[in-house]
Amino acid sequence: MAKSIKEIAQELNVSKSTVSLVINHKAEQARISKELEKRVLDYVKKVGYKPNSLAKSLATGRSNTIGLIVENIGDSFFGPFALYVEELLRKKDYHVLYSSTLGDPQNAQDIIDFMLEKKVEGILLAPTVDLEEHQRKILEHKVPLVVFDRNSPEVATHYVHIDNGDSSLKACSHLKSIGCENFGLVTIDSDQPQMLARKNAYLQFCKETGMQARILHLPYHSLRQKGMTTLRNWVSKNTELDGLYFTTNYLCILGLKSLRTEEGKIFDFPLFSFDDHELFDILNPKISCIRQPLEPLAKTCVKVLLKEIDRGISIPREYVISTDLIKR
Amino acid sequence: MAKSIKEIAQELNVSKSTVSLVINHKAEQARISKELEKRVLDYVKKVGYKPNSLAKSLATGRSNTIGLIVENIGDSFFGPFALYVEELLRKKDYHVLYSSTLGDPQNAQDIIDFMLEKKVEGILLAPTVDLEEHQRKILEHKVPLVVFDRNSPEVATHYVHIDNGDSSLKACSHLKSIGCENFGLVTIDSDQPQMLARKNAYLQFCKETGMQARILHLPYHSLRQKGMTTLRNWVSKNTELDGLYFTTNYLCILGLKSLRTEEGKIFDFPLFSFDDHELFDILNPKISCIRQPLEPLAKTCVKVLLKEIDRGISIPREYVISTDLIKR
């Protein structure tokens, strides 16, 4: 059904080269006559020719595809982020091959291999832990790489991120300013760098203000099963708590679900979330948060990656996006 | 950096064919000696050979990729759905090329063309309106197509969906059963089939029970700007309303945001949403809903598509997934 250049050439009694040149708007530079050009163009249109982009990519070395590797395309951070990325790249005629690692390094490795085989022109990666070697592999293959959200300090790559430490301090100050004198931190037990940075800022805040640090590490790999009860127990044991700071929105949601009482009221001290959520502004109590501005984040990632693709790989840099403190 | 079969062959002083056959585990059937096989295998491993999958696909006609076209990868229905799809396909060694149409037929067409050019082996599509012609094109290209969530009745394709009419009746009955005698329906003005089906069931319910139909059509293309005030005005005009049935969760969220009062309390009659949301169970008032079971939906889609790919295109069928009524 789908005709190839070869067939079209035969049917028009011209050479493949002619057809290819015309199709790629190189008729003039190749001195193809206007008449022939038109004849080819008309015929191509008539039969509805669509190039085989595999063959094209093989010949040109360009796939017009970039890879986007996130933790979970279904969550409220990466999903909308991916949409921005796609929209921005669509304008530049690029398409996105995405994949979710679910935090599993093995998945991540498979995905990276697959993308390299597919000859993506660049990769946008939110790394899981233990991915240093694979990041190196990407760079060895001369494929431009931009890392965002988290990174592995051991491999030098372009890195787009928010200032987790600063933002976390802002969060702490906010809680203090609204009267919390003994708020605790709820985070996960996996050592993702961005989580560590948020926690460390909390510890620093404690040191500076003399507040006692109270930290709960929930099990990343069995949140669903154990998270709720662990959190509930911890809160009821620590009666002096007067506020909770969750290092990410899914933890905050877990908090909301596990700590509410029968009557629907949740409890009587403020909650704070790192990362916003579309319903945080209508919950009771309202949830203040640090908001990662998705659009600037996506824009920067895409801009940096496209530049690498266009001009060749350059010395790694960091790009810091500032966050917003949303008081509610 | 990345070696090709050709180079490997030269370096080993054997033919390309030999290398290719060994790599593809056809050494035995091609009577390659064990020794040579091992020599090749060892070398291939040593240099870290990765096939160029573009060339491979060009030669074999298989891309091991399927296309997933949704409305918005960032929303709480398609995002998690996409994750299920990816997980299921990963097990079968397929990868996903996804794209969001944002409800724009032009985007959808571009995406479909791109995917056909990329030689995806099958397409999973949640159609926007006006896509009949392109669905035909996909089928003309002999690319297996499975449509889900919505469909265009004019083109016969495999179609995986929930029973919108039945589910909508369940919703209406539920509202009545909890005492709503005059509940209204809030939907959008675009004529997506699934939305029409939900509305028609409501109308049928009205006819059968003698309830007066009160329907608000919000503008699909300017929801953000006009939705909130339109809804608010409508509700305050229709004072006899004692319940609201939203035909999708994003409308319900819009309802929650626009109808709540300063004190945080939302209002005093029940809300019902078609489609669940991760926070509906902790809101006040609690939101009952029809839940589309994402996993069975995704499983069926993937199963049907893979079957089409394996055994060739078959006569279109419908697959109906039953929904759950979640009372809260």
Add this chain to the structure above:
DNA sequence: TATCTTTACTAATACGTTTTAGTAGAAATA
């Protein structure tokens, strides 16, 4: 008229793989 330019193309090669038909040499058969 012999040479140089220009015009309007095309032939050939390359991209990296798969696959089938073919082949040289050794071993078996008659």
Add this chain to the structure above:
DNA sequence: TATTTCTACTAAAACGTATTAGTAAAGATA
């Protein structure tokens, strides 16, 4: 010893495109 059969490979074509060097014919120049 001449023929057949195996063994262990390889040559060549194919997938569909892009690109560059080349060429025949016509026109311009001296």
